[in-house]
Amino acid sequence: MAETxxxxxDTNLQWEEVNAAWGEATLALYTVSKRVGVSxxxxxxxxxxxxSVIEHPSLxxxxxxxxxxxxxxxxxxxxxxxxxxxRxRxRxRxR
Numbered sequence: 001m002a003e004t005x006x007x008x009x010d011t012n013l014q015w016e017e018v019n020a021a022w023g024e025a026t027l028a029l030y031t032v033s034k035r036v037g038v039s040x041x042x043x044x045x046x047x048x049x050x051x052s053v054i055e056h057p058s059l060x061x062x063x064x065x066x067x068x069x070x071x072x073x074x075x076x077x078x079x080x081x082x083x084x085x086x087r088x089r090x091r092x093r094x095r
Contacts, residue, residue, distance in 0.1 A: 015067050019050035022065040026052035 027047040033040060044055045054063045 016050065019066040023047065023049045023052045026054070026065055 030045045030047045052065045
């Protein structure tokens with residue numbers, strides 16, 4: 001007999017799993033809304049796997065339905081800083 005209501009406290013949930021779940025939920029919502037013919041108003045659902053988003057084009061807002069791990073966040077910050085430095089250096093080189 002299966003027990004219900006128990007919590008597993010020693011489980012580390014990875015961001016990839018959370019992102020995949022959000023992607024599946026977004027795809028399900030998108031598919032059902034198209035099949036039934038329900039309009040989401042001005043919101044646009046973009047099921048993109050582990051990087052799905054919901055957009056509101058008239059407001060210019062994008063709701064990202066994914067998170068990043070600390071390692072990926074650090075990589076993104078370093079890449080942004082390197083890009084900014086390279087653009088600055090390139091701009092001064094041609095003056």
